[in-house]
Amino acid sequence: MTEVLRVDRxxxxxxxxxxxxxxxxxxxxxxxxxxxMGLVGESGSGKTVTCLSVLxxxxxxxxxxxxxxxxxxxxxxxxxxxxxxxxxxxxxIAMIPQExxxxxxxxxxxxxxxxxxxxxxxxxxxxxxxxxxxxxxDEVGIPAAAxxxxxxxxxxxxxxxxxxxxxxxxxCNPEIIIADEPTTALDVTVQAQILSLIREKAAxxxxxxxxxxxxxxxxxxxxxxxxxxxxxxxxxxxxxxPIFHRPRHPYTERLLAATPRMLQHNETDSxxxxxxxxxxxxxxxxxxxxxxxxxxxxxxxxxxxxxxPLRSLAEGNLARCVRTDELDLAETRSRx
Amino acid sequence: xLQTLLSRLVRLVPTLILVSVxxxxxxxxxxxxxxxxxxxxxxxxxxIAEIRADLGLNRPVITQYFDWVGxxxxxxxxHSIYGGADTVTDLIVQKLPVDISLAIGGLLVAxxxxxxxxxLAAVRRGSIADRVVTAFTSVSVxxxxxxIALLLxxxxxxxxxxxxxxxxxxxxxxxxAWARGLVLPSIAIGLAMTAxxxxxxxxxxxxxxxxxxxxxARAKGLRGWVVIGKHAMKNAAITPLTIxxxxxxxxxxGAVIIEQIFGLPGLGQLAIEAVLQRDIPVIQGVVMTAVLxxxxxxxxxxLSYIWLNPRARRYPPG
Amino acid sequence: xxxxxRPSVAISxxxxxxxxxxxxxxxxxxxxxPLRGDLMRSLEGPSAQHLLGTDTLGRDVLSRMIYATRVSxxxxxGAVLVALLIGAVLGMLAGYFGGKFDSLISFITDAYLAFPPxxxxxxxxxxxxxxxxxxxxxxxxxxxPRFIRVARGAVVARRGEVYIDAAHVIGASTPWIIRKHVVxxxxxxxxxxxxxxxxxxxxxxxxxxxxxxxxxxPAASWGSMLGDASQQIYRQPLLMIWPGxxxxxxxxxxxxxxEAMRDAMxx
Numbered sequence: 058m059t060e061v062l063r064v065d066r067x068x069x070x071x072x073x074x075x076x077x078x079x080x081x082x083x084x085x086x087x088x089x090x091x092x093x094m095g096l097v098g099e100s101g102s103g104k105t106v107t108c109l110s111v112l113x114x115x116x117x118x119x120x121x122x123x124x125x126x127x128x129x130x131x132x133x134x135x136x137x138x139x140x141x142x143x144x145x146x147x148x149x150i151a152m153i154p155q156e157x158x159x160x161x162x163x164x165x166x167x168x169x170x171x172x173x174x175x176x177x178x179x180x181x182x183x184x185x186x187x188x189x190x191x192x193x194x195d196e197v198g199i200p201a202a203a204x205x206x207x208x209x210x211x212x213x214x215x216x217x218x219x220x221x222x223x224x225x226x227x228x229c230n231p232e233i234i235i236a237d238e239p240t241t242a243l244d245v246t247v248q249a250q251i252l253s254l255i256r257e258k259a260a261x262x263x264x265x266x267x268x269x270x271x272x273x274x275x276x277x278x279x280x281x282x283x284x285x286x287x288x289x290x291x292x293x294x295x296x297x298x299p300i301f302h303r304p305r306h307p308y309t310e311r312l313l314a315a316t317p318r319m320l321q322h323n324e325t326d327s328x329x330x331x332x333x334x335x336x337x338x339x340x341x342x343x344x345x346x347x348x349x350x351x352x353x354x355x356x357x358x359x360x361x362x363x364x365x366p367l368r369s370l371a372e373g374n375l376a377r378c379v380r381t382d383e384l385d386l387a388e389t390r391s392r393x
Numbered sequence: 394x395l396q397t398l399l400s401r402l403v404r405l406v407p408t409l410i411l412v413s414v415x416x417x418x419x420x421x422x423x424x425x426x427x428x429x430x431x432x433x434x435x436x437x438x439x440x441i442a443e444i445r446a447d448l449g450l451n452r453p454v455i456t457q458y459f460d461w462v463g464x465x466x467x468x469x470x471x472h473s474i475y476g477g478a479d480t481v482t483d484l485i486v487q488k489l490p491v492d493i494s495l496a497i498g499g500l501l502v503a504x505x506x507x508x509x510x511x512x513l514a515a516v517r518r519g520s521i522a523d524r525v526v527t528a529f530t531s532v533s534v535x536x537x538x539x540x541i542a543l544l545l546x547x548x549x550x551x552x553x554x555x556x557x558x559x560x561x562x563x564x565x566x567x568x569x570a571w572a573r574g575l576v577l578p579s580i581a582i583g584l585a586m587t588a589x590x591x592x593x594x595x596x597x598x599x600x601x602x603x604x605x606x607x608x609x610a611r612a613k614g615l616r617g618w619v620v621i622g623k624h625a626m627k628n629a630a631i632t633p634l635t636i637x638x639x640x641x642x643x644x645x646x647g648a649v650i651i652e653q654i655f656g657l658p659g660l661g662q663l664a665i666e667a668v669l670q671r672d673i674p675v676i677q678g679v680v681m682t683a684v685l686x687x688x689x690x691x692x693x694x695x696l697s698y699i700w701l702n703p704r705a706r707r708y709p710p711g
Numbered sequence: 712x713x714x715x716x717r718p719s720v721a722i723s724x725x726x727x728x729x730x731x732x733x734x735x736x737x738x739x740x741x742x743x744x745p746l747r748g749d750l751m752r753s754l755e756g757p758s759a760q761h762l763l764g765t766d767t768l769g770r771d772v773l774s775r776m777i778y779a780t781r782v783s784x785x786x787x788x789g790a791v792l793v794a795l796l797i798g799a800v801l802g803m804l805a806g807y808f809g810g811k812f813d814s815l816i817s818f819i820t821d822a823y824l825a826f827p828p829x830x831x832x833x834x835x836x837x838x839x840x841x842x843x844x845x846x847x848x849x850x851x852x853x854x855x856p857r858f859i860r861v862a863r864g865a866v867v868a869r870r871g872e873v874y875i876d877a878a879h880v881i882g883a884s885t886p887w888i889i890r891k892h893v894v895x896x897x898x899x900x901x902x903x904x905x906x907x908x909x910x911x912x913x914x915x916x917x918x919x920x921x922x923x924x925x926x927x928x929p930a931a932s933w934g935s936m937l938g939d940a941s942q943q944i945y946r947q948p949l950l951m952i953w954p955g956x957x958x959x960x961x962x963x964x965x966x967x968x969x970e971a972m973r974d975a976m977x978x
Contacts, residue, residue, distance in 0.1 A: 147614030646829025668837030
């Protein structure tokens with residue numbers, strides 16, 4: 058399968074006060090055409106910085122790519138000119154943002170914001186753009202789409218706003234859609250609908266998806282493959298089924314244990330979920346050796362010895378753990 | 394929109410009434426009998442009585458007030474104490490174009506200079522450009538506009554002789570001379586507004602540029618200037634606009650002095666002459682006019698606020 | 712009080728302090744007589760004898776400037792003080808008692824703000840006559856609504872607070888409550904407003920004196936000196952630099968202090 062996007066040994070620094078600290082360390086992964094790749098981690102893991110770096114959406118005064126590349130076909134997105142980047146955004150690579158209600162401009166109608174992207178990239182006339190906009194809104198399940206074009210964002214609920222944003226992402230038939238925690242700000246009941254909408258429409262438009270989330274439950278719903286990040290590094294990377302059956306990194310296992318199950322329609326409350334003691338180290342305060350070490354139940358002295366490489370395992374997945382072959386984390390999971 | 398306009402107008406009425414009462418009572422601020430003051434030196438009782446009759450001062454105060462207000466509402470401010478063929482309204486109407494020209498000039502300067510500076514400072518927040526702009530705005534606010542005017546005259550009119558130091562030519566007569574004569578006064582008056590606009594815009598824009606919807610606009614691949622000029626500005630312009638509207642009142646005050654310096658025959662000059670001569674009806678007329686202008690400007694600002702911020706509309710569609 | 716450590720505030724206070732000091736010490740400083748001039752030496756530029764030159768009547772500009780400091784500072788400070796006292800009291804009472812009194816005060820304040828301030832001051836001076844005292848009154852009159860607003864706002868914000876009700880319950884009298892509880896709380900915003908108003912008051916006085924309506928000869932303020940200088944712009948352009956500069960520096964300092972205080976209060 059062809060690769061649509063390849064992140065290649067990306068190192069990103071962020072400015073904290075006067076100093077520049079590493080927030081993304083040596084991250085590499087690829088997203089193949091038509092697949093849904095999950096990028097998972099707690100807040101602070103570097104997942105958002107990584108995905109925003111793809112489109113260069115972080116302020117240059119505060120965040121910069123130190124080394125590495127982000128390949129979109131044969132172009133390195135970290136190295137192309139601003140004008141070229143603007144041409145790529147929205148057209149070839151689209152984004153579904155995190156807080157839907159805050160992501161639409163309150164001063165313009167929804168129709169205006171939708172036709173805007175169509176006229177920018179596809180050079181459509183006003184009438185044609187409106188027609189396409191109506192079709193797209195219809196497609197994402199907004200009732201009476203035509204009359205809604207002239208409404209303002211504050212007339213839409215959070216879930217509806219997200220549908221609008223999904224429609225905008227699909228508008229120019231991008232090759233890959235980056236979804237930055239698309240359901241985090243929504244009600245639980247709406248989350249499932251939005252996720253399945255994303256999956257369905259991405260497939261219909263032949264777009265790959267890079268789904269950033271902190272919730273393994275979301276990953277379970279829609280992803281084909283998963284990359285787990287911790288403290289700026291990738292700690293595990295695998296296909297969806299293996300990672301759920303047998304995680305190869307203690308952090309992944311803990312993430313799975315900590316996942317609240319999504320409510321089925323006749324359940325009334327969610328089962329309690331385990332939490333991970335301690336907190337993610339902040340940039341600049343990483344331990345030597347394994348960054349997860351201080352919080353890991355399986356920590357041993359040799360974990361601190363040296364930087365731990367991301368190793369290829371027999372089954373084709375990757376894990377950054379010196380003890381991965383010894384541990385059977387599937388068993389641990391079932392005991393939790 | 395129409396409903397809002399009407400409701401605003403209705404709310405204005407009590408304010409205008411109060412203002413008219415206050416303006417009217419200026420006559421009575423004068424210590425002693427106004428007629429005596431007006432009679433000048435060595436007043437004879439006959440002269441005083443004559444003046445009283447002329448001005449209707451022997452009638453009850455309330456009657457005088459309603460008389461005056463009645464006139465105001467129909468646009469009649471009475472006559473200058475010193476006679477003359479023109480009514481006060483005539484005088485005001487004659488001088489008004491000067492002030493309008495000055496106001497437009499000042500506004501143009503303020504927008505042409507203030508908006509780009511505000512945008513520059515916001516987009517390059519924290520940089521040298523930003524700090525220069527901020528320093529400039531802080532200093533400008535402290536500078537008396539007439540001092541700037543004098544300095545401008547000194548530089549451009551006296552030394553360089555590029556522009557006239559004073560005088561006004563009506564646009565109908567000679568548009569070029571009209572424009573040239575207005576350059577320096579407009580800059581003098583516009584400078585304070587420029588600083589305010591730049592400062593307010595910067596603050597508002599810095600806030601707006603951090604918002605999610607700006608990032609979404611960028612993610613859509615819109616060009617940089619579209620993101621700022623369309624998406625950011627429509628939201629950021631709200632605060633500076635309202636502040637500017639509220640500033641109209643103080644701008645009018647500064648205009649008085651600018652007119653004096655540049656010899657512009659506007660309402661300010663009229664007011665000062667009237668004050669020096671204790672010509673009460675003219676003072677009243679000018680003050681009421683000024684208040685009306687302020688009130689209308691505030692109304693316009695209110696309405697544009699609603700246009701810019703759809704969430705403020707009271708009667709949403711659908 | 713940490714704002715005093717801010718360089719902008721420290722410098723501003725020093726500058727203002729020096730000016731005030733110069734104003735107070737004027738009579739004992741080795742200055743030329745500000746009222747006597749040598750007509751043979753009028754409109755001269757800076758020289759060893761007259762550091763800032765001479766004016767139309769041959770008077771020493773430097774000495775006039777220093778004596779004018781008194782007038783400018785006193786008028787500005789005086790106007791602000793008067794406005795503060797009247798405005799704070801009215802605002803406080805309006806906020807505390809609420810009801811019709813409050814509505815009336817608020818309504819009057821709103822109407823007030825429709826008047827262009829300078830024009831209002833000019834009109835007042837026109838009716839009452841020119842002069843320093845009337846100028847203080849006119850400028851104070853312009854600033855009263857600002858203080859009413861600030862005081863009222865501060866009181867209203869705390870109207871519901873428990874300690875006021877508690878004080879009522881233990882039978883405290885209203886004046887006592889106002890003195891002990893309300894006044895300290897509005898002190899801070901009022902002081903900030905006073906600092907900000909001081910700068911504008913100075914500009915207002917300068918404007919009025921510039922126009923010949925404020926301070927009258929033989930007394931001089933920076934504004935009136937600027938007004939005189941503007942007449943001589945062709946013959947001695949340097950004259951107008953000093954008073955304008957003095958006004959600008961003073962106002963700038965007041966603004967810096969006021970803004971620093973306002974920022975400190977917000978934090």
